[in-house]
Amino acid sequence: MPPKPVPAWLNSSAWASKPRSPVRSSYSFKEISTIQRETTSAPPVGEIGGQEEKDPSSSSSSGGGSVRGAVTHQQTATLTTQARGNGLGTSSQQLSRRRIHLAELQRLSSQGIPDSGSIRPISWKILLGYLPKNQDDWATELAKKRAEYMIFRDEMIINPSEVTRRKEEMEALKAADMEAKEGLLLRQEITHDDHPLSLGTTSVWHQFFQDTELAEQINRDVKRTHPDMDFFCGDTAYACENQEALKRILFIFAKLNPGIRYVQGMNEVLAPLYYVFKTDRDDTDGAHAEEDSFFCFVELLSDFRDHFCQQLDNSAVGIRSTIAQLTALLRRHDEELWRHLEYTSKVNPQFYAFRWITLLLTQEFSFFDSIRLWDSLLSNPDGPLEILLRVCCAMLLCQRSRLLAGDFTTNLKLLQHYPAIDIQHLLWVADDLRG
Amino acid sequence: MVLVLALGDLHIPHRAADLPAKFKSMLVPGKIQHILSPGNLCIKEVHDYLKSLCGDVHITRGEYDDDSRYPETKQLTIGAFKLGICHGHQVIPWGDLESLAMLQRQLDVDILITGHTHQFKAYKHEGGVIINPGSATGAYSSITYDINPSFVLMDIDGLRVVVYVYELIDGEVKVDKIDFKKAQGSS
Numbered sequence: 297m298p299p300k301p302v303p304a305w306l307n308s309s310a311w312a313s314k315p316r317s318p319v320r321s322s323y324s325f326k327e328i329s330t331i332q333r334e335t336t337s338a339p340p341v342g343e344i345g346g347q348e349e350k351d352p353s354s355s356s357s358s359g360g361g362s363v364r365g366a367v368t369h370q371q372t373a374t375l376t377t378q379a380r381g382n383g384l385g386t387s388s389q390q391l392s393r394r395r396i397h398l399a400e401l402q403r404l405s406s407q408g409i410p411d412s413g414s415i416r417p418i419s420w421k422i423l424l425g426y427l428p429k430n431q432d433d434w435a436t437e438l439a440k441k442r443a444e445y446m447i448f449r450d451e452m453i454i455n456p457s458e459v460t461r462r463k464e465e466m467e468a469l470k471a472a473d474m475e476a477k478e479g480l481l482l483r484q485e486i487t488h489d490d491h492p493l494s495l496g497t498t499s500v501w502h503q504f505f506q507d508t509e510l511a512e513q514i515n516r517d518v519k520r521t522h523p524d525m526d527f528f529c530g531d532t533a534y535a536c537e538n539q540e541a542l543k544r545i546l547f548i549f550a551k552l553n554p555g556i557r558y559v560q561g562m563n564e565v566l567a568p569l570y571y572v573f574k575t576d577r578d579d580t581d582g583a584h585a586e587e588d589s590f591f592c593f594v595e596l597l598s599d600f601r602d603h604f605c606q607q608l609d610n611s612a613v614g615i616r617s618t619i620a621q622l623t624a625l626l627r628r629h630d631e632e633l634w635r636h637l638e639y640t641s642k643v644n645p646q647f648y649a650f651r652w653i654t655l656l657l658t659q660e661f662s663f664f665d666s667i668r669l670w671d672s673l674l675s676n677p678d679g680p681l682e683i684l685l686r687v688c689c690a691m692l693l694c695q696r697s698r699l700l701a702g703d704f705t706t707n708l709k710l711l712q713h714y715p716a717i718d719i720q721h722l723l724w725v726a727d728d729l730r731g
Numbered sequence: 732m733v734l735v736l737a738l739g740d741l742h743i744p745h746r747a748a749d750l751p752a753k754f755k756s757m758l759v760p761g762k763i764q765h766i767l768s769p770g771n772l773c774i775k776e777v778h779d780y781l782k783s784l785c786g787d788v789h790i791t792r793g794e795y796d797d798d799s800r801y802p803e804t805k806q807l808t809i810g811a812f813k814l815g816i817c818h819g820h821q822v823i824p825w826g827d828l829e830s831l832a833m834l835q836r837q838l839d840v841d842i843l844i845t846g847h848t849h850q851f852k853a854y855k856h857e858g859g860v861i862i863n864p865g866s867a868t869g870a871y872s873s874i875t876y877d878i879n880p881s882f883v884l885m886d887i888d889g890l891r892v893v894v895y896v897y898e899l900i901d902g903e904v905k906v907d908k909i910d911f912k913k914a915q916g917s918s
Contacts, residue, residue, distance in 0.1 A: 457732045457888040481853040481860070483896060483907035491895045491906045492734050492884055493757040505762055 396422060396429045405675035408668060408720075416671070417576040420569070421588060423674045424595040438584070445548075445587035452551045453544060454507075456500045460490060507551070510558060514546045517563045525663065527571060541586040542570060545593060559604040564658045566593050568667050599680055603654045618681070619649045625689045629729055633696055641704045648711035652688050656680070660691075660714045668719050672726075683726065690725040691717075733810055734762060736785070738882035739769035739818070739846040740866040742795065743777050747868035751880050753904050754867065754897065760784050763884075765809060769846030769864070770818035771795050793818040793846065806838055810887045811913060815840035819847035819863075825874070826863070832856050841913060842885075842892070848872060851881045851896060853909055860911060862894065869899065 401422060409416045421427040428437055489496035496502060518539050522528040528542075529535055545566060550558040569592050574585035581588070597604075608614035623645050627634040637643050651659055656673065658666045669687070676683040692699065694717060699707050736758075743749060750758075763785045770793025772778060778798070781788050792801035804817040815838040822830045826848040835843040841859045849872035851865035865881035872878060881898040894909040 455732060457886055457891075457893070460893065461888075461891070479855065481855050481909050481911065483853075483909055486895075486906055486908050489906075491897070491908070492762060492886060493759075493895075493897070494906075495757065508761075 396431065398422070398429060399677065402675040402677050406672045406723075409671045414576050414578045414581065416667075417573050417578075417581060417588075420572060420670075420674055421592060424592045426588065426592050426595060438588075441591055442584055442587040445590055448548050448552070449544065452548050454500060454504055456492070456504045459500045507547075510550055511543070511547060513560075514543050514550070514558055514563070517560055518542045518546070521563050521567050522663065527575075528567065538570070538574065541574075542566060545570070545586060545590045548590065549593065549597075553601075556601055556605050561655050562597070562604065564655045565596065565600075568658060568663070568670055569593055569596070571663075572667060596674075596680070600654070600656070615650060615654060616646075618653055618685070619645050622649055622653070622685050622688050625685055625729070626692055629689065630693060630696070633692065633699060636700050637692075637707065641699075641702065641707045643704060643707050643711070647708055649688060651712075652691070653684060656684065657687065661719065662716075665719050669723070672723050686726040686729045687722060689729055690722050693725060694722060733764050733887045735765045735767060735809060735814075735885040735887060736763045736882070737767045737769075737844045737862060737864045737885065738867040739844075739864060740771045740793070740849050740870060740872070741777055741868045742771055742773060742866070742870035743868065745773060745795065746870035750868055751899050753899060753902075754880065754882065757897070757904070758784055765789070765807075767805075767814065767816050767844050769793065769816055769844055770801065771846065773797050789816060791816045791818050794820045804834075804838060806840055811890050812842055812887055812892065813840040815843045817843065817845050819845040826850070826852070828852075828854050828856070828861065831861050832858055835859050835861060844883075848874065849878045851879075851883070851898065853894060853896075855911065860892075865898075 401419060405419050405423060409419050418427070422429070426441070427434055489499045490501065491499070492501045494501055519529075521539075521542065526532065526535060528538055542563060546558055546562060549562070566589065570585060570589040573589045573592075574582055576582040576585065602608050602611075602613040603615045603618065605614070609616055611617070623634065623638070626637075637645070656666075657669055660666070661669065673680045673683055673687075691714060692711075695710060695715070698710060702710065741747065741750070749755070760783060764787065766781050766785050766788045768781065768788070768790045770791050772781075772790070773793070773795045774797050778788070778790065781790075789805050789807060790796075790801050791805050792799070792803055803821065804815065806813065806815045808814070815835065817834060817838070819825065819831070822834055822845075824830060831843065831845060831854075834845075836858050843859065843861045845861060845863050846866075848863060849866040849870065850863065852861070852863040854861045862883055862885075864883040866872070866878050867880055867882040869878045869880035879898050879900055881896065884895040884897065886893040886895065890913045892911055892913075894911075896907045896909065898905050898907070
């Protein structure tokens, strides 16, 4: 977008007390984006279509950009055929390309990844660096990583009875001894303090009991993740399976990272990743959702792990400093609002921004809105934190009139229960704050 | 993987003051799911202590127990196993394995926990297994003074039971184990 002297968001109709109807906004945004696409070269459109299953519907909707489809199908078709017209010519060349152009993928994803096909899971995996850029390497990489996860799983999640039984079988005890004998049963020596009450650190049992506490904490949080969604919560075997997978991922992560272990909130960050990978249309990939989401979770958290560490709270990388960056950003763009929040209504940014930042906005919007938001978050070339701060700033700016009119209680209530808003518009405002 | 503690014949405060310190340091709450005690605790304070280790406590009446409301025998099911508890002073001759086997058949249980002799014993016959955890305090019995404190922890895992025997010999805790499997399909 060409730089404008007056920020466009200032003139937008979001300053009315009610948010605008979604139809208008997405339509106008799509107009702008498709005009843009026609002027720029079309290979990226073809590229997305080329790498995935060449699904015609998916490429047309990616040409459209917005996921909402609030505009009628016909309009979509006419708008996108113009874009595709340019793309098809070079897309056939692109289909044979095996190397993914990361910058182009990022640019396209930030405008919203279409829901159809397996585009979103694969894009997220590429954007998080889980899948390498060269398509030929995918099979080997995936196999390697998935095997690695299975090793972790076997090592970390221990059932002490199983372990003792396996040990005995290795010591070649005759099975007949256990079965038919009558009379006084003989006692056997045990080695390595391997009894359940052992306090020794070498004992499998001791480790197991120490882990039970961690497992219980994770269990409590996983049970409360998205209680309104059948995918996560409920009595069905499917929901239980998903919950077990989430628990295992978080447990293994906690054991592999004794520095931060498990902190409440990690389950919320993991949930969208796991959901997107599990609901992959491609069944083979969907079956390995657990392994893939583990590694992507690790990648994603590597940017944000300092926010979860309590000791780093006051340091230069901790959550407090990130919140300070947010307020600085707000001050830069809208001093009046900043002053009002800081001094007049005295709303400490920690009260609202803490949850926004640590949970990557998963709790502020509906689940599918936050997935759309994550498309942009993960595809930012400068890293997800940078765009997260801009989106948070945009969230404040979009509620400007209500915030300026409110006092401490109303402002806090507003920010902690952020009202529904059109995500496209929010991202547009955030985009404008760049630079 | 269910952990079941079996200990009895403590005779606190008459014959012993308390459990040995080494045993007490090992028995921490949170690990054990059930406690079965053949009896002779003898006072309420010991009952409360056992309750603090685990919520699910089953006790039968020994001849010196203060609380007369404990039943003579008890049966419960844990996992695939049926367990029975009885103090054993009712079964004459005391500690006679054939007579205890009769009791086991009467109660129709796979594992019978019994006491009174203050000697650890684990005996298998075609009806099942009889386990006597001994005396956890090492209190003297009607028969002999020479008693080593001992108790039993069972790990019930599917059709298999691993019985860990904890015995205090010369001031050191010695742990042994006994394995047995229940025949598939038998009731």
